[in-house]
Amino acid sequence: MTDDISWVLILPQVPSDPSRHRVAVWRQLRKTGAVPVSPGVWVLPAAPAFQADLERAGELCRKGGGVFAVIDASPRDAPSAAVIRDAFASVRVDEWAEFVADCGKFEAEIAREIQKRKFTFAELEEEEQSLDRLRRWYRDLKKRDVLELPEAKTADTRLRACAAALDGYAEQVYQAIHDAPGDGGSGPSGTALRDSPQGHTGLGE
Incomplete structure (x- = not known):
């Protein structure tokens, strides 16, 4: 875990009425x-990766008639530094746990479709969209992983398994449709088969 991290404290002060401005800043x-x-x-x-989103929060705060103070924080001792680091780490750990749980749901869904032999292009495309969502989520979480x-x-590891x-x-969908009698290499809706259905499933990092 990286310990030599600089931090900033953020003190948003937004009028309570109307509440939508406070909610927007909070979100x-x-x-x-x-x-x-x-x-x-x-x-x-205090890292460049967070700067653009932090500035956006400030804009929302000022738009709501508030004050947005950002203060460099320099803990004086190890226990003080731990308060900040542990608070940040706790939220990140919870986010990673939620992500891993969703990876498990994705793998379970794939297993169910295989068990039911539901080998259709429509289902494959739906699962590809689900994997794309996991990839985007992973990138968002990784950007915050300054504590490594x-x-x-x-x-x-779980994303790669997904x-x-x-x-x-995808290979089983390809084989099931390609080998269907009289299909001629097209899906049920007449969509032409891709030469390599695996082309959409790499991590692409």
Whole structure:
């Protein structure tokens, strides 16, 4: 785990009425990766990867008539640094756990389709979209992984397993439709078969 990280404290002050401005700032800070350490105080690594989203949160705050203060934080001792680091790490660990759980759901879905022998282009395209969503989610979480948590490596392994599972399913879809009597190499809806259905399932990092 990386310990030599600079941090910023974020103090958004937004009028309570109308509430939509406070909600918009809160949502943007969460999207940025900031985590609350006490009421009204958020913390975020002082890294370029977070800057654009942080500036967007400031814009939303000022649009709502508020004040958006960003303060460099320099903990004076190890226990103080741990308060900030542990708060940030706790949220990231929970996010990775949620991601890994969704990877498990994806693999289970592929297994069910294979068990039911549901080898159709429509189902394959739906599963490809699900994998694309997992890839986007992974990239968002990885951008926040400044602590280099071991959970990130686990997530990477699980995402690769999902891609491999979809590759295997795509091959079975191809074979089932290609070998169908009188099919002539087209799917049920007349869609031409791709030469390599696996072309859409690599990680593409």
